[in-house]
């Protein structure tokens with residue numbers, strides 16, 4: 001696969017934490033073990049595995065928050081942005097939606113005020129929110145609206161690659177379906193790629209093109225959604241599928 005077709009390569013990455021315990025000097029805990037995969041241009045790559053297996057640690061390692069002890073993380077596009085399960089973690093409760101969406105552009109410094117306002121309104125429209133939301137604070141919005149705002153905040157700097165860590169897990173099923181639809185539409189319209197982290201295999205089946213299965217910090221199986229769901233090769237994948245039925 002040529003480099004133009006990739007947005008990210010993770011090569012033999014081993015990483016973990018040193019900051020446990022008293023005075024953050026606890027023993028080193030290895031979390032990721034020899035992790036290798038690519039994210040291809042335009043794809044939605046699912047990452048599944050039980051709680052505590054290292055999915056969020058992988059996201060942090062891709063973002064550079066956790067440094068790999070071995071191996072390499074190679075970005076072929078702008079740095080990815082993140083969407084989280086709880087949009088509150090991405091949205092400052094004290095500020096309006098307009099402020100939240102405009103701030104990264106203000107920091108970036110390239111656009112004047114009218115252009116920033118135009119971009120904010122365009123992004124709000126793309127994520128399916130009315131202009132009345134601009135003045136609202138996060139607490140005044142529904143869970144689904146808040147997740148739309150955090151998606152807009154992630155996209156306002158026009159990244160090519162998004163990491164979504166359980167982005168629909170806190171939403172009820174109808175709203176989940178709307179947000180999954182939005183993510184599909186945005187991928188098409190903005191030519192995005194996603195790493196989509198979820199413990200919900202049903203959601204992964206609906207949304208993803210390919211899937212990574214992680215167990216105890218290792219990728220035990222990867223393949224297309226059809227491969228993984230219809231012809232799982234690894235025992236652990238079979239167990240996860242059986243548990244989800």
Ligand SMILES: Nc1ncnc2c1ncn2[C@@H]1O[C@H](COP(=O)(O)OP(=O)(O)OP(=O)(O)O)[C@@H](O)[C@H]1O
Nearest residue numbers: 017019020031050051052053054055056057058199
């Ligand atoms: N900041 C941290 N410092 C030390 N250890 C951590 C830190 N964050 C996570 N860990 C440990 O790393 C391991 C993997 O956690 P991680 O959050 O990556 O798993 P996960 O697969 O995302 O789980 P979940 O699905 O519950 O979010 C766990 O044992 C966890 O306790």
